[in-house]
Amino acid sequence: MMQKTVHSFLICFAIFATAFWVFQDNQAIPGERSHQTIAPQRDTDRLVFLLQYIGQDYGAAVGENGVINQYEYAEMLEFSQQAMDWYTALRSDQMVDSTFSNLQALRNLIKTKASWAKVQSLTRVLIRDLASELDIRTSPEETPSLAKGKSLYRNNCAVCHGLEGNGNGSAAEGLEPAPNSFLEPDYMNEATPYRFYNAIRIGIAGTAMPAYGHAFTNQQSWDVAFYLMTFRQGFSQQATNEDYNLTLNDLATKSNLQLVQEIVDPPGRRDNRKFQATLATIDYLRQHLE
Template identity: 30%
Template sequence: MKSIFKFRIGLAAVMAAAVLGGACHRDPGALVPAPPDGGDAQRLVTILDYVSSDYARAVQGRTVVSADEYDEQVKFVADAHALVAALIPSAPGTNDPLVTAVGRVETAVRAKAEPVEVARACRDAKAEAVARFRLRTVPTETPSLERARTLYAQSCLPCHGAAGDARTEQAARLDPRPASFREPARLAALSPYRVYNTLTFGVPGTAMASFESLSPSDRWALAFYVLRLGHEGEPARGPARLSLADQAVRTDPEIADALRASGVEDPQRALVHLRTEAAFQEPPATVALERTRDGLRAALVSFEEGRAHEADRRVMDAYLEGFEPLEPRLRARDAEATAAVEALFRDLRVALQQGDSHAVRATEHDLERVLDSLARGHRPAVPMLAAFLIYFREAVEAALLVGALLAGVRRLGRADAVRYVHAGWLAALPAGVLTWWLSSRVLAVRAADRELSEAVIALVAAAVLFSMSFWMISKVESRRWTGYLRKGLEASLTRRNLALLAGLSFLAVYREAAETVLFTQALLLETPGRPGEVWGGAAAGLLAVLMLATLMNRTVVRLPLGPFFAVSSALMCALAISFAGAG
């Protein structure tokens, strides 16, 4: 059969290795950034991934079942040794952990060991390589489902098909045939990180080209999308708690085992939820923070057992895979605590380097304390109360304006205008429901995009509010107000102004509905497993607002006309300022 993956190590590779090797010896007191994509360290990990998944096609029961496949595996491990020699030419023989780990892989392959043994050896060597060269195994931002769909349609669909099953005319003409992501055995061997590496390097000898020209975030989005295609249409059940870092590096069977061990009732459906939905949504802050704290605890155990190098590696993993992806969100909420965490991570690595046991324990304790305060500060202790406050506050803002509009047109004797006001706010309710569905199911809108949409709505609403409040104030200031009412009742509410009233009513309620959608999604995300409390609080908040709106409407109708318009205009100005500030 054709070779599906070949590597050639030359002078350029050795030079790249020297750069990477030098990076490994930087001062651990600073947080070492991940090396650029496409280097030999990443190639080494990609080879180990291939051997781990494809070796089973060559050997079963310690017997070679495919000579060509077995020869391919032997070449892979030889390539891996060459890469290690180029990356760390000064390694002290077999005493180097990475050299030893790759040597175990070669020994197992040449001994025709069982596939499970080879997979275990590959996994250990891969973990050593990732830690040794500080390879990034997790995206720096939540993958964009919308962007992934676009990229897949542009670059992948002709060969892999819309469903990912590779049943296309172009695929039928290719040898070897493109991979089908719907094939259970192949899907079970994939992780987003492996797909990401394949996108980075391509597969020589096949039609799979390198997509290194795409940005890392685009490649990560495509990688997660491939796993999504493999499970599309399967029944899902969420929420499921697993960090994006764990989703990125684990295969489906590994995730299912982890979910089963944590007591998840239906691991397979939870796995589908993770692959098809959760991977493209902003994760709860508490999940990433808990992963960070677990990494720190494991690092402290390693240090106290005399494995300082391993402890430093675990601290780096805790930062890069747990805290760093969450950093922009936390900085926006609590910049001081976020900066403190970064400083404490640096101090902890310095203490580890110096072997100062007292400083290590004290710094780790301080980190735990700050991380705990960040977690508690962004997870409502009482979801029902939080939901009540959200819905009560947002609905009151809309009810104030709608109530003022209704009372105003009634005082003017224009009962026919009432239905325009009602039509406006009633139309906003299904629009809010549609916004929820679009943001969570179709568009997979990222936080920045949602904020932009809310800002546009807020600014449009503010402009309309200022216009209406100016119209009211101008009438209050006029000494001919009584004459205006007597002579111009019909003219004051023309068809154009009636449409304006309906539009204003719609914008006032829809803006609050859209904002409530965002707040509710965030609250559900931050309190997994407690949706009943959230929706109970929401219902109580809406009921309280309904009672308040009825009372407000009856009270405002009894106000004198002049003071009523003065107060209403001031209220509208205040709301407009609020809208503009939110935008």
């Protein structure tokens, strides 16, 4: 028992030490729990990750009747301002007017407590435009290997996130915030491999999640990112003979909900049986990438 306790402590210490080393420059990344003025991060991937975070997590801050979590809302306001500051620092005198205008529009949407759908839609436009403007690669160069992703996950991530992705690994006890669970359907259906890829490479400050950009190759990060998508409760596979003409970039950058909405006709009107069947097809395509 004592050996197990010491082992868990050493693992946690190593994780926190790594996280401290990676983020000692005090650059605020989504998840940091301190509202302070921070120097711009000259890193295009971090700017995109910030927008990904806003797009997926805004729903935890604002609901149909206004602010539902004041802390989360303050974080959204802070991060939307940081996105503008970081873009200005990155582009200086080469800013694209439409991109900066959209960043301003995003901040205004958040200040006026606009709907999650509007905020999410604009973050997606910004991420797409920034990828083109800053020449950011948003999908893997090679087809991800789920087998390799599983092995990397078990050897590096399961100690906190658990072998089944439920967030209760042997080193998870006492961590605050707790490690993410990848089982929750609503969260996972809004997630994308591209967001997981950035989280893996960059880490999440204010948590025990370190950056693996120095330990994994880009391809290995993609392997793990695609593997994480298979943890969702209800993940199933339904083979299809239909050609949905989905590219690897589509599967990397679009959430399950986005892909289903693009396939299901008419979009915006959910036939639950058709939705679940189409989701199972997306699961199949994510599992059979070759």
